[in-house]
Amino acid sequence: MPELPELTALTDFLDERLSGAQLTQLLMPSAFALKVADVPYESLIGGTIDSVGRQGKFLAFKIAPSADAAKGGGSTGPLYLIVNFAKAGWLKFSDKQPAAESTAAGGYFAAQMGFSNDGHDYGVTLTDAGTWKGLAIFIVRAPAEVHGIAELGPDPLDTGFGLDEFSRLFTHRQQIKGILKNQKLMAGIGNAYSDEILHTAKLSPVATASSLDSHAVERLFTTMKEILEGAVREFTGKKPSELKPAKKASMRVHGRTGEACPVCGDTVREVTFVGTSLQYCPTCQTNGEILAKRGSGDDA
Template sequence: MPELPEITALTGFLDERLSGAQLTQMLLPSAFPLKVADVPHESLIGRTVESVGRRGKFLEMKIAADGTSAGADPADPLYVIVNFAKDGWLTFSESHDGTDAAAAGGYIAAQLGFSKDGQDYGITLADTGTWKGLAIFIVRQPAEVPGIAELGPEPLDGAFRLDEFSRLFTKRQQIKGLLRNQKLIAGIGNAYSDEILHAAKLSPVAIASSLEPDEVVRLFTTMKDLLGNAIQEFLGKKPSELKPAKKASMRVHGRTGDACPVCGDTVREVSFVGTSLQYCPTCQTNGEILSKRGSGDDA
């Protein structure tokens, strides 16, 4: 699932090219991905993109209040919100032709066309998953999307300080799940929670309320440093380059059976229904091999 660093880089890439562009096409081959639409999606045609940004793991495209199409008040801005879910992503092209399903890598959820200063651009939203999770919302305010309304603080927001982070660690919850809980901290998913915990030398199944104050400080600092460094590494990359760049940057996530780059131990995996986590026993669990319940049996 796309997470904070690559979506930050993605929206920066798109904002640079699409801010000020006119939306000229919005095709939805199926109504299934469109979860909420306050107005017909056709009413966005002719409007101008004001900005492209991110909220948590959501992509947010603000459409300026300059349209005149029926079904929408031209005095009101609209927002196109995309939740990529587990297996969604987009392709970007310098044409209106779009991308076919094979080139997009899966089921096409939507195709958007733009024009700016005589240059055409196209975006194809596609979902490669067995269960199609990519969702599109057209709303008057981002908070109308339930997942956005419930988001916790952004981990790299300067206002999100150690004292607020530390208050989360009164919970009797595994820290892997705490970091991934979007209601507590926005933008971190399965991959970066594995990477943060490995870099902080903490077990993914440790209970939050059991951490010592110095461990909480270490986790907080590691989280900010790792996410910030990942963003800097990804900025300026094309959308097609971001997923490979993320995969190449991982030290333990998706590296089951490889040698840990820190200590050389074998990276282990704990599998759950529909997901898994990876960790290094030497770096994170004092050599303990975790089972699904973290009881010490080999996963």
């Protein structure tokens, strides 16, 4: 699932090219992906992209409706096309208007958009490579109308989110990996970056929050900021097609089961769960202990 660093780079890339653009095409061949629509999605065509932004792990297109749509009794205020990529979703970006028939022949897509901006044409295709299609689209009048956005915790890179606020999350017995991934506590970190943060901070993914002393919490906070900020810097300016490979290449333990830890040389291990897994280094993180397979009820 895309996480904060690559989504931040993605929104910067899209906003630079699409801010001020007219939405000239919008095709949704499957009703499954469209979860909420305050207005018919076709009414967005002709609208102007005010901005492209990020809300946690959601992508948000802010769209000013066209004058014709407003005259026809449609919305006069901005509308938002919100995308949750889920586990296997992403997008394809091109420097030309999409050809619906050729893209459809090339495989499944959830939505296809065409844009025109000051003489330049662009195309965006929302794709989902998963066996079970989880990518979701919402058309709403305010981002908070999307339930997942309304419940988001603070952004970990927000300048107003400091050590005091972070420390208050570590007062109970929930596992620390679960805290880092909990979108209601902090918005934007998923399975991959929680693995990377915990490895660099030299903390076990199954340690409980209440077991950490203040020095460990501060180390975890500093590490989290450094890793996320560093990834954002590294990814900014890359094309959407380059972001997933760049993320994979930057991982030190996540997705590297059986490989050597780049810090100590020990073998990176994996713990599997229902539908997911985590990776860690025994020497760096668990004092050499090999973690057992966890049950589906464990919070990791």
